[in-house]
Amino acid sequence: MKGAGTMLKIAKGRVSYLAVIGAVLFMTVQVIANLNLPSLTSDIVNNGVATGDISYIWKTGAKMVAFSLLSIVAAICNVFLAARTSQKLGQNLRSDIYRKVMNFSTDEYNQVETSSLITRTTNDVVQIQNVAIMMLRMMIMAPIMLIGASFLAYSKDHQLTLIFVVSLPLLAIFMGIMLKFAMPLFQAMQTKTDRINRIFREGLTGVRVVRAFRQDQFEQDRFEDANLDYTKNAINVNTILALALPVMTLVMSGTNVAIIWFGAKLIGSQAMQVGNLIAFMTYAVQILMSFMMLSMVLIFIPRAQASAKRIQEVFDLRSTLKIASNPAPLTATNQHDLKFDHVTYRYRNAEQPALTDIDFDAKSGQTVAIIGGTGSGKTSLINLIPRFYDIENGTITLDGHNLTDLSLSELRDNVSLVPQTATLFTGTLRENMQYGKPDATDEEIWHALDIARSRDFVEADPAGLDLHVEQGGGNFSGGQRQRLAIARALVKQSTVYIFDDSFSALDFKTDADLRAALRQDAHIQQSITIIVAQRIATVADADLILVLDNGKLVGKGTHKELLANNTVYQEIVNSQIREEATN
Incomplete structure (x- = not known):
């Protein structure tokens, strides 16, 4: 319940309530349309085929086509709204996390590893998106279809519904066992993803140190250990999930065999019509599929809960900096x-x-x-x-x-600060120089480059201020990067x-x-x-x-x-x- 509350908390204000309501309504229409099809099939067999009434078959068949088209249109609308809502939720989460991180004080930065922040902004958000679309699709469909199909199956023959007293508990027991083993593995996935990202990032940023100390093999082994650990966890999770389909098929097949066996006896004693048996079998499939979908959603929710908790931890970090409620303006003066x-x-x-x-x-x-x-x-x-x-x-x-x-x-x-480590951003040299003053003119930039003793190597390149800057300024020497960082600070004035x-x-x-x-x-x-x-x-x-x-x-x-x-x-x-x- 706490995890579900966290998921609702991070979704609040980041999804359109109208879109959610629309998705629910369209899914309800789709399920109702699907639930009517078996009954119409039953009517065609009982009242059309059995009596040879061709006009009734055409009339009822037309109704089936209409319900099918309604189901298709409702499904398309539901999928569109569900996909749009989940993607919008992901977009808003990524933006809010990035905005929050950009406003961190240095104390907050020190509390969460950079690799973990990257995982939370990417992989964790994807888990929330996946569950969001599942909630707007399967989580809505499953209970409505389960209740509706159960009621309609009972209306066709209340004696055969006793079969579900055996099949549903068997399925519930299996799903419970699967959840017990799968949930801890799902929750561990994100931590293991963090570890892979951290080791990979350290290897990339420290590649020169690694090579200088000839620790290439050590770093490869370290990454392989983390990678293997993640792989084993993923294999275990997917092995457990892979068991779901064959077990589901076994239970469904057993249920259908039981329905046909006892249904045939009822038909033989004229206590049940053939069309009703066909409809009952279809409802049985819908009941079991709904139960299965509900169980699958419950399997994926724990991983999303873990991701939601990790994301909320970022949002809950409070800056230690005191923010003035009525900040005083600095007076423009030449004496500071x-x-x-x-x-x-x-x-x-x-x-x-x-x-x-x-x-x-x-x-x-x-x-x-x-x-x-x-x-x-x-x-x-x-x-x-x-x-x-x-x-x-x-x-x-x-x-x-x-x-x-x-x-x-x-x-x-x-305040213009040139840190110990000169950092340049991917783009052009002009864009880097305008980082602190977007409206800086070329004349101002060249003046700053003059002071920083950078004009010579910038002019030496035909591109000049349009010179491409690689990530981190990798196409410049250490001294050049420092001088360019100094020039950027001077441009800001x-x-x-x-x-x-x-x-x-x-x-x-x-x-x-x-x-x-x-x-x-x-x-x-x-x-x-x-x-x-x-x-x-x-x-x-x-x-x-x-x-x-x-x-x-x-x-x-x-x-x-x-x-x-x-x-x-x-x-x-x-x-x-x-x-x-x-x-």
Whole structure:
């Protein structure tokens, strides 16, 4: 019941109730038309063939044709509405899941694996679609036909209906046993699909690492294990389902034999007409088929329930970000201020804070550099600015407004972030450059490419800005991808520019030239620039350098000031000098 409630919950608002009502009505018409055919056949045999009344045969035959045509038209309409409703449900579910995932904070992303999200958006939705069309077809047809055929069979001869007292319980017992073994296997299918997707995705994204460590065979074996596990489960499920048809045939055949055996005796004693026996046999088939269809629906529902539960888990994830009910607007100005006031941040369920008592102030035209060892909290700090996470204590303000008082869309419109891993999207270079500003002109794009030192290799290709970008930017080197990602951020023209170790793949000369171009750009001079870096050469000319160690701000100042009085900064400088001397 809980699973059925979950299925109804995710269907609510995503299907047309008129279409559902229409499908039910057309299916009802189809079943009623089908139920009338055996009775008409009985009348033709009893009142037409037996008496030789040809006109009655033609008249009743015409009625049968009319009912058959009505059944066909109703079936077509039902199938159309059922298919349209199920596909629309799938479309709406996929859209809503994708929209929900796109609005996740980073904390929510960390709760569900990417491979599982893909499975839930594709395979799980398909399971819901399949059951939706089954519900609008077989789930409606089966009970109506079962009740109607039972009543009409009883009306033909109540003595023969006693045969169903034996055949239906036998069928029920078999279906119950089949459900007992099939349900757990169906429910396990989705988890095993997740595992295959996860291993396959890891193998594809990490193919270079796999080859570098010569672990090709290990990864193949790992995938084969998951694949074999899924295959065995699927074989077991289908083996159980395959037993349904022969058992159904056996029960139906046995029932028909019993009907003919006892029916013949009734006909011999003139207690039953031949036409009634023919009609009764047809109703018997309809009763057993209806029972079988109902059982098959009950078999597939558990898998759909499991899928519905997995989908609902995504919808139930609540963002940890505080959304302002009446967001304050940012005032258009050339003077900006970003302030961290004793900020502490802790990852979800973490015992120790990732950042503790971070305090600094950055203004327009300033470059703030953040440096520190691995795991010191550099990326965690900059992720707080576009509110990928919300802080635990303290305040972060932009132009005097607490970030929690701003709408997420307006805040992120004013922040350009170049992440550690440069990501480009499939399409043209122009489309990638316009990602943050769809109306950006070619002149603006070329200006950003100039600053990012990317014009040379873009102009070298005859396609220019129409140059095709492969998935993930695979047709560019690591340094080119970084520079293009920087150019894309510059095209956006924001209040705050964040470069998260975005110069790591650049040589020292390109790094220096790019930073010099940034300082000379008129818009950058009115904005706040934050650079996370590992190299002293990258941060040395910053207006303010923040030194992080184990999530704490252990120093802030200029390069000269820190070099004179900050031990951690001195250690970083000395380690890089020794490394350069060794090289």
